[in-house]
Amino acid sequence: DVQLEESGGGLVQPGGSLRLSCAASGFTFSSSAMSWVRQAPGKGLEWVSAISNNGGSTYYTDSVKGRFTISRDNSKNTLYLQMNSLRAEDTAVYYCAKVGVRGGDDYWGQGTLVTVSS
Amino acid sequence: AIQMTQSPSSLSASVGDRVTITCRASQGIRNYLGWYQQKPGKAPKLLIYAASNLQSGVPSRFSGSGSGTDFTLTISCLQPEDFATYYCLQDYNYLTFGGGTKVEIK
Numbered sequence: 001d002v003q004l005e006e007s008g009g010g011l012v013q014p015g016g017s018l019r020l021s022c023a024a025s026g027f028t029f030s031s032s033a034m035s036w037v038r039q040a041p042g043k044g045l046e047w048v049s050a051i052s053n054n055g056g057s058t059y060y061t062d063s064v065k066g067r068f069t070i071s072r073d074n075s076k077n078t079l080y081l082q083m084n085s086l087r088a089e090d091t092a093v094y095y096c097a098k099v100g101v102r103g104g105d106d107y108w109g110q111g112t113l114v115t116v117s118s
Numbered sequence: 119a120i121q122m123t124q125s126p127s128s129l130s131a132s133v134g135d136r137v138t139i140t141c142r143a144s145q146g147i148r149n150y151l152g153w154y155q156q157k158p159g160k161a162p163k164l165l166i167y168a169a170s171n172l173q174s175g176v177p178s179r180f181s182g183s184g185s186g187t188d189f190t191l192t193i194s195c196l197q198p199e200d201f202a203t204y205y206c207l208q209d210y211n212y213l214t215f216g217g218g219t220k221v222e223i224k
Contacts, residue, residue, distance in 0.1 A: 045215040047214065061212075095161055095162075097161075101152035101208070104171065104173055104174065108162060
Protein backbone atom coordinates (compact mmCIF):
# COMPACT_ATOMS: atom_id res chain seq x y z
CA ASP A 1 0.00 0.00 0.00
CA VAL A 2 1.13 3.53 -0.77
CA GLN A 3 1.65 5.74 2.26
CA LEU A 4 2.63 9.37 2.63
CA GLU A 5 2.93 10.45 6.25
CA GLU A 6 3.55 14.09 7.11
CA SER A 7 4.98 15.28 10.40
CA GLY A 8 6.43 18.41 11.92
CA GLY A 9 3.41 20.66 12.07
CA GLY A 10 2.46 22.67 15.12
CA LEU A 11 2.07 26.10 16.64
CA VAL A 12 4.76 28.66 15.85
CA GLN A 13 5.04 32.40 16.41
CA PRO A 14 5.13 34.84 13.51
CA GLY A 15 8.67 35.04 12.17
CA GLY A 16 9.47 31.55 13.37
CA SER A 17 10.47 28.39 11.52
CA LEU A 18 9.22 24.85 11.08
CA ARG A 19 10.42 21.88 9.09
CA LEU A 20 7.83 19.50 7.69
CA SER A 21 8.71 15.96 6.72
CA CYS A 22 6.85 13.46 4.57
CA ALA A 23 7.82 9.79 4.74
CA ALA A 24 6.89 7.84 1.62
CA SER A 25 6.44 4.13 1.07
CA GLY A 26 4.77 1.75 -1.37
CA PHE A 27 5.90 3.41 -4.58
CA THR A 28 9.15 4.36 -6.28
CA PHE A 29 9.81 7.63 -4.48
CA SER A 30 13.10 8.30 -6.25
CA SER A 31 11.33 8.32 -9.63
CA SER A 32 8.57 10.68 -8.56
CA ALA A 33 8.26 14.44 -8.61
CA MET A 34 6.64 15.56 -5.37
CA SER A 35 4.67 18.56 -4.20
CA TRP A 36 3.46 20.35 -1.10
CA VAL A 37 -0.11 21.65 -1.16
CA ARG A 38 -1.79 23.63 1.61
CA GLN A 39 -5.29 24.51 2.66
CA ALA A 40 -6.02 27.39 4.99
CA PRO A 41 -8.97 26.89 7.37
CA GLY A 42 -12.21 27.03 5.41
CA LYS A 43 -10.40 27.87 2.16
CA GLY A 44 -9.47 26.13 -1.06
CA LEU A 45 -6.40 24.17 -2.05
CA GLU A 46 -3.18 26.01 -2.88
CA TRP A 47 -0.06 24.53 -4.45
CA VAL A 48 3.02 25.59 -2.47
CA SER A 49 6.10 23.91 -3.91
CA ALA A 50 7.35 21.06 -6.06
CA ILE A 51 10.60 19.18 -6.59
CA SER A 52 11.83 16.97 -9.39
CA ASN A 53 12.55 13.30 -8.79
CA ASN A 54 16.29 13.84 -8.24
CA GLY A 55 15.96 17.15 -6.41
CA GLY A 56 17.68 19.06 -9.17
CA SER A 57 14.74 21.35 -9.88
CA THR A 58 12.55 23.13 -7.37
CA TYR A 59 9.50 25.35 -7.82
CA TYR A 60 7.57 27.67 -5.51
CA THR A 61 4.44 29.73 -5.51
CA ASP A 62 5.26 33.44 -5.35
CA SER A 63 4.04 33.95 -1.78
CA VAL A 64 6.63 31.57 -0.30
CA LYS A 65 9.65 32.26 -2.52
CA GLY A 66 12.67 33.13 -0.43
CA ARG A 67 11.02 31.82 2.76
CA PHE A 68 10.34 28.13 2.09
CA THR A 69 12.75 25.48 0.81
CA ILE A 70 11.71 22.10 -0.54
CA SER A 71 14.16 19.22 -0.50
CA ARG A 72 14.24 15.45 -0.52
CA ASP A 73 16.38 12.53 0.59
CA ASN A 74 15.80 9.65 -1.79
CA SER A 75 17.90 7.33 0.39
CA LYS A 76 15.33 7.86 3.17
CA ASN A 77 12.25 8.16 0.92
CA THR A 78 11.51 11.46 2.61
CA LEU A 79 10.34 14.87 1.39
CA TYR A 80 10.93 18.05 3.38
CA LEU A 81 9.63 21.60 3.54
CA GLN A 82 11.70 24.08 5.52
CA MET A 83 9.52 27.06 6.37
CA ASN A 84 11.16 30.26 7.63
CA SER A 85 9.84 33.74 8.39
CA LEU A 86 6.38 32.30 8.92
CA ARG A 87 3.36 34.57 8.71
CA ALA A 88 -0.21 34.27 9.96
CA GLU A 89 -1.34 33.67 6.37
CA ASP A 90 0.81 30.51 6.24
CA THR A 91 -1.59 28.89 8.71
CA ALA A 92 -2.96 25.83 6.93
CA VAL A 93 -3.03 22.07 6.67
CA TYR A 94 -0.01 21.09 4.61
CA TYR A 95 -0.25 18.00 2.40
CA CYS A 96 2.56 16.23 0.63
CA ALA A 97 1.48 14.72 -2.64
CA LYS A 98 2.52 12.92 -5.76
CA VAL A 99 0.12 14.57 -8.13
CA GLY A 100 -1.22 12.33 -10.88
CA VAL A 101 -3.04 14.78 -13.11
CA ARG A 102 -1.25 13.48 -16.21
CA GLY A 103 -1.07 9.79 -15.51
CA GLY A 104 -3.31 8.78 -12.65
CA ASP A 105 -0.67 7.77 -10.05
CA ASP A 106 -1.89 10.21 -7.43
CA TYR A 107 -1.03 9.94 -3.74
CA TRP A 108 -1.65 12.29 -0.83
CA GLY A 109 -0.77 12.29 2.84
CA GLN A 110 -3.29 12.97 5.59
CA GLY A 111 -1.93 16.48 6.14
CA THR A 112 -0.25 18.26 9.03
CA LEU A 113 -1.56 21.47 10.58
CA VAL A 114 0.69 24.50 10.82
CA THR A 115 -0.60 27.35 12.96
CA VAL A 116 1.24 30.66 12.97
CA SER A 117 0.06 32.76 15.87
CA SER A 118 1.38 34.69 18.82
CA ALA B 119 1.08 32.06 -13.87
CA ILE B 120 -1.87 30.14 -15.22
CA GLN B 121 -5.17 31.02 -13.56
CA MET B 122 -7.98 28.50 -13.25
CA THR B 123 -11.49 29.93 -13.03
CA GLN B 124 -13.96 27.38 -11.67
CA SER B 125 -17.72 27.80 -11.65
CA PRO B 126 -20.04 27.75 -9.93
CA SER B 127 -18.48 28.25 -6.50
CA SER B 128 -21.39 26.37 -4.97
CA LEU B 129 -24.53 24.63 -6.06
CA SER B 130 -27.52 22.92 -4.49
CA ALA B 131 -28.74 19.71 -6.05
CA SER B 132 -30.86 16.68 -5.28
CA VAL B 133 -29.99 13.00 -5.35
CA GLY B 134 -30.39 11.82 -8.92
CA ASP B 135 -29.63 15.20 -10.48
CA ARG B 136 -27.11 15.74 -13.26
CA VAL B 137 -24.41 18.19 -12.14
CA THR B 138 -21.91 20.06 -14.28
CA ILE B 139 -18.87 22.00 -13.05
CA THR B 140 -16.60 23.97 -15.35
CA CYS B 141 -13.02 25.21 -15.26
CA ARG B 142 -11.47 27.71 -17.61
CA ALA B 143 -7.72 28.15 -17.91
CA SER B 144 -6.17 31.53 -18.60
CA GLN B 145 -4.12 29.95 -21.38
CA GLY B 146 -4.10 26.63 -23.18
CA ILE B 147 -3.11 23.68 -21.03
CA ARG B 148 -3.70 20.87 -23.54
CA ASN B 149 -5.32 18.08 -21.48
CA TYR B 150 -3.14 18.53 -18.39
CA LEU B 151 -6.10 18.82 -16.05
CA GLY B 152 -7.47 16.75 -13.22
CA TRP B 153 -10.59 16.83 -11.10
CA TYR B 154 -10.55 16.16 -7.35
CA GLN B 155 -13.21 15.52 -4.75
CA GLN B 156 -12.60 16.60 -1.16
CA LYS B 157 -14.67 15.86 1.91
CA PRO B 158 -14.23 17.71 5.22
CA GLY B 159 -11.08 16.76 7.08
CA LYS B 160 -9.86 14.51 4.27
CA ALA B 161 -7.19 14.74 1.58
CA PRO B 162 -8.36 15.37 -1.97
CA LYS B 163 -9.20 12.34 -4.08
CA LEU B 164 -8.45 12.24 -7.81
CA LEU B 165 -11.52 11.48 -9.91
CA ILE B 166 -10.43 12.35 -13.44
CA TYR B 167 -6.93 12.67 -14.91
CA ALA B 168 -5.76 13.98 -18.26
CA ALA B 169 -9.09 15.81 -18.58
CA SER B 170 -11.22 12.80 -19.45
CA ASN B 171 -9.76 9.63 -17.96
CA LEU B 172 -11.59 8.02 -15.08
CA GLN B 173 -9.30 7.20 -12.16
CA SER B 174 -9.32 3.56 -11.13
CA GLY B 175 -12.07 2.80 -8.64
CA VAL B 176 -14.09 5.95 -9.35
CA PRO B 177 -17.75 5.36 -10.28
CA SER B 178 -18.65 5.77 -13.94
CA ARG B 179 -21.22 8.46 -13.13
CA PHE B 180 -18.23 10.84 -13.04
CA SER B 181 -16.90 12.03 -16.38
CA GLY B 182 -14.64 14.76 -17.66
CA SER B 183 -14.25 16.53 -20.96
CA GLY B 184 -12.40 19.38 -22.59
CA SER B 185 -9.03 20.39 -23.90
CA GLY B 186 -7.13 23.63 -24.28
CA THR B 187 -8.82 26.16 -22.02
CA ASP B 188 -12.31 24.84 -21.23
CA PHE B 189 -13.05 21.77 -19.13
CA THR B 190 -16.10 20.15 -17.59
CA LEU B 191 -16.76 17.66 -14.81
CA THR B 192 -20.13 15.95 -14.99
CA ILE B 193 -21.81 13.81 -12.36
CA SER B 194 -24.57 12.04 -14.25
CA CYS B 195 -26.74 10.93 -11.34
CA LEU B 196 -25.83 12.53 -8.03
CA GLN B 197 -25.54 10.14 -5.09
CA PRO B 198 -25.59 10.98 -1.37
CA GLU B 199 -21.86 10.32 -1.08
CA ASP B 200 -21.12 12.87 -3.83
CA PHE B 201 -21.92 15.88 -1.66
CA ALA B 202 -18.46 17.37 -1.31
CA THR B 203 -16.20 20.07 -2.70
CA TYR B 204 -14.68 19.62 -6.16
CA TYR B 205 -11.49 21.19 -7.51
CA CYS B 206 -9.83 21.28 -10.88
CA LEU B 207 -6.03 21.27 -11.07
CA GLN B 208 -3.82 22.15 -14.02
CA ASP B 209 -0.42 20.52 -14.39
CA TYR B 210 0.76 22.21 -17.59
CA ASN B 211 2.89 24.90 -15.97
CA TYR B 212 3.55 24.34 -12.29
CA LEU B 213 0.25 23.55 -10.53
CA THR B 214 -2.84 25.71 -10.11
CA PHE B 215 -6.10 24.75 -8.47
CA GLY B 216 -9.47 26.16 -9.32
CA GLY B 217 -11.33 27.91 -6.52
CA GLY B 218 -13.55 24.92 -5.76
CA THR B 219 -17.24 24.04 -6.11
CA LYS B 220 -19.18 23.01 -3.04
CA VAL B 221 -22.00 20.63 -3.93
CA GLU B 222 -24.72 20.81 -1.29
CA ILE B 223 -27.98 19.00 -0.73
CA LYS B 224 -31.06 20.84 -1.93
